[in-house]
Structure formats: structure tokens, C-alpha cells
Amino acid sequence: MDQDTIPYDTLGERPLPKWLTDQRDGLNTIQPVAMEMKDDRSLSISFALTGAIILLTIAILTIYILRKKKNSPS
Amino acid sequence: MKSFHLKILTLSAILSLACTTKVSEWVLLNTVPGQYTLVFFHKTPLTEADRKQNATISNNIKPANIEFRSVERKDIKESYFGLYYGSRIFEKYNNQKDLAGLISSPMRETIATDIMTGKLCVLLYLSTGNKEKDEKGLQKIKSALTASPFKDIITVTELSRNSVEESHFVSLLLNVEDDLKAIHEPMLFGIFGRFRALEPLLGKGITEENIKLMIDFLTADCSCLIKDDLPGIDILFTNNWENPATALVNKILDENPSLLHN
Numbered sequence: 001m002d003q004d005t006i007p008y009d010t011l012g013e014r015p016l017p018k019w020l021t022d023q024r025d026g027l028n029t030i031q032p033v034a035m036e037m038k039d040d041r042s043l044s045i046s047f048a049l050t051g052a053i054i055l056l057t058i059a060i061l062t063i064y065i066l067r068k069k070k071n072s073p074s
Numbered sequence: 075m076k077s078f079h080l081k082i083l084t085l086s087a088i089l090s091l092a093c094t095t096k097v098s099e100w101v102l103l104n105t106v107p108g109q110y111t112l113v114f115f116h117k118t119p120l121t122e123a124d125r126k127q128n129a130t131i132s133n134n135i136k137p138a139n140i141e142f143r144s145v146e147r148k149d150i151k152e153s154y155f156g157l158y159y160g161s162r163i164f165e166k167y168n169n170q171k172d173l174a175g176l177i178s179s180p181m182r183e184t185i186a187t188d189i190m191t192g193k194l195c196v197l198l199y200l201s202t203g204n205k206e207k208d209e210k211g212l213q214k215i216k217s218a219l220t221a222s223p224f225k226d227i228i229t230v231t232e233l234s235r236n237s238v239e240e241s242h243f244v245s246l247l248l249n250v251e252d253d254l255k256a257i258h259e260p261m262l263f264g265i266f267g268r269f270r271a272l273e274p275l276l277g278k279g280i281t282e283e284n285i286k287l288m289i290d291f292l293t294a295d296c297s298c299l300i301k302d303d304l305p306g307i308d309i310l311f312t313n314n315w316e317n318p319a320t321a322l323v324n325k326i327l328d329e330n331p332s333l334l335h336n
Binding site for chain 2: 014024029
């Protein structure tokens with residue numbers, strides 16, 4: 001009853017019931033979200049991060065060793 | 075912790091069952107029929123005779139999905155009864171005699187029995203009295219059902235629009251949509267659940283394809299979208315809808331999994 005028909009001029013133009021058109025068009029079930037393809041940049045980000053971590057580790061170790069050498073009595 | 079897990083498991087099982095229950099079965103088991111209101115409009119204050127009459131009517135219609143009220147209105151010429159579904163008026167009756175058979179009739183009882191014994195639905199063909207038109211629609215229904223794997227669990231019932239015995243039922247059906255009374259074409263109503271009538275297929279819309287879609291609608295998994303916005307209206311009827319027989323549609327679908335669909 002909540003789906004009462006919208007106005008129409010002739011019987012031929014009378015719309016089909018909503019439950020029927022929804023069933024025909026597959027709208028009575030929840031539609032899955034459409035998946036979109038995106039550029040996969042995860043590999044390059046991974047390489048960059050690995051490189052940065054290696055460089056940072058080398059820098060920290062270098063500073064640590066140099067300081068240790070400087071402070072040690074020769 | 076163990077009992078918490080058990081609760082979660084039980085809830086999941088119930089939810090998964092709910093999602094695979096078919097529309098026709100879910101509506102029969104879970105919905106509460108829409109409520110009608112019969113209003114006695116009176117111009118002058120109620121007399122003792124009015125009170126007695128109203129008490130009798132109120133008592134007689136109690137078993138159905140309807141309630142009774144009386145309303146005083148100064149802008150009317152004579153007292154009358156108005157039948158409402160929600161805020162929409164379906165019919166006016168001049169006196170108590172006109173209300174005879176309002177909440178039940180032989181055909182409504184037969185249809186309810188069919189539904190309670192596990193049938194998928196009843197296809198009610200409301201004929202016009204025009205033989206040519208009526209026969210055309212009837213042939214479409216027959217050929218659609220012959221091709222349907224659900225033909226054995228669907229009953230087809232024909233009712234004349236001019237039936238005197240079922241005049242209240244005809245009136246209720248013609249109120250499923252607000253323009254049906256003005257359309258003199260054969261109509262096909264799908265009746266299921268607790269006497270829910272879908273908006274009908276009518277005239278040239280009664281095709282094998284559309285009848286198949288109607289059957290598909292009733293045999294589909296009951297999605298939340300359907301539960302939230304159930305099409306059609308509940309027909310006024312008196313019946314106990316508790317403990318229906320197991321839905322026969324499940325047996326057919328279990329034996330033929332290829333028929334399962336959303």
C-alpha cells in the first residue's frame with residue numbers, strides 16, 4: 001500500500017508493481033560494493049622503506065662506533 | 075567465557091538461518107498482520123442502543139486484525155462505519171447489517187488453510203466477467219505454472235469481481251492499490267504469509283515472465299531490504315497463525331539446489 005502507483009495517462013503506461021521490477025532488476029538483495037582497480041605501489045614503497053631503514057641503521061651505528069672510538073683511551 | 079562463546083555461536087546460527095529463510099516462510103513466521111480500524115462515526119451523542127450495537131460489533135471482530143472505535147463528528151448527516159487501513163479509508167458502511175462477513179468468508183478460510191498447510195502461496199485470479207479477457211489471463215497463469223518447479227505448492231483460485239458472497243474480500247483486494255477499483259481488467263494477486271496480498275499483475279501484465287518473477291520473489295532468500303519494506307497489504311481476516319506446517323518450498327529447494335536464488 002505504501003507503494004501506490006504514480007499517476008499515469010493510459011492503462012498501458014501504468015507502471016508494474018515495485019516488488020516485481022525490483023525482483024527483475026535484482027534490487028531485492030543488497031548489492032556488493034563495486035571493486036575498483038587501483039595502481040599497486042606497495043612494492044616500491046616497501047623498497048624505499050627498507051632502504052631508508054638500512055641507511056638509518058648504518059648512520060646510527062657509524063655515529064655510535066665513532067663516538068666509542070673517540071672516547072676510548074688510546 | 076565459555077557461555078559467552080556459546081551465545082555468540084547461537085546468535086550466529088539464528089542469523090544465518092534468518093538469511094536463508096524464504097520470503098513466503100519468513101513473512102508467515104515473523105510478521106504481525108497490519109491493523110485495520112473500524113470507526114463508527116456519529117453526529118449525536120451515543121444512545122444506549124448505539125452502545126449495545128458497538129459492544130456487539132467490537133466483540134464480533136475481536137479475533138481479527140482490526141480494532142473498533144467510535145468518533146463523534148458534527149459535519150456528517152448520518153451515522154456510518156468507516157473501515158481504515160492505516161490512515162486510508164477502504165470502505166464505508168451505512169449500518170450494522172453491511173458488516174456481516176467482514177472479517178471472514180469461505181474463500182478466505184480456504185486460502186488461509188492452504189497457507190497454513192505449507193503451500194508457497196495462493197494465486198488469486200480476480201476475474202471481470204468478460205469471458206474473453208478472463209480466459210486469456212487464465213491461460214497465461216496455467217502455462218506459467220505448468221513450467222514452474224513449484225507448481226505443486228501453489229494454489230490458483232478464481233474469484234469473480236462481482237461475487238456477492240465474497241464482496242468484502244473483493245473490496246479489500248481492490249484496495250491494495252488506490253486505483254484498482256477503477257480498472258476493469260483481470261487481476262492476479264499473490265497471497266502469502268499471514269494473508270498478505272501483493273500489488274497485483276493486471277490485464278496485459280499477466281504474463282508468464284511476470285508470474286515467474288512473482289514466484290521468484292516468494293521463493294527468494296528473505297533479504298533485509300524486503301523485511302524493511304514488505305510490499306502489499308494484509309487482508310482483514312480472523313485466524314490463528316501459530317504453528318503452521320513446515321514450508322513445502324524447502325523440500326523442493328533441498329532436492330533441487332540449482333533452484334536456490336536471492
